[in-house]
Amino acid sequence: MTEISCDQISQRLVDFVEGELDPEKSAEVKAHLEKCDFCQALLETYLKTIFILKRVNQVEPPPEMVIRLRKYLWSKLNL
Numbered sequence: 004m005t006e007i008s009c010d011q012i013s014q015r016l017v018d019f020v021e022g023e024l025d026p027e028k029s030a031e032v033k034a035h036l037e038k039c040d041f042c043q044a045l046l047e048t049y050l051k052t053i054f055i056l057k058r059v060n061q062v063e064p065p066p067e068m069v070i071r072l073r074k075y076l077w078s079k080l081n082l
């Protein structure tokens with residue numbers, strides 16, 4: 004199996020997590036993750052981010068909150 008760099012792993016991580024990597028590449032990522040603390044930490048951070056985003060999307064914010072948020076953003080952006 005060819006060695007791949009952390010840089011290549013980070014590029015493949017999104018597809019790896021989404022299960023869109025072909026089995027060969029996926030195995031390379033897994034093999035690398037077993038040896039590399041840096042990429043493990045990267046994966047963990049990535050998974051946490053996805054988890055948070057999915058949770059946020061699941062919960063519909065109340066309309067008044069959306070309006071308030073939009074007003075806040077507009078005031079910040081001077082729109």
Ligand SMILES: [Zn+2]
Nearest residue numbers: 009039041042
């Ligand atoms: Zn690595």
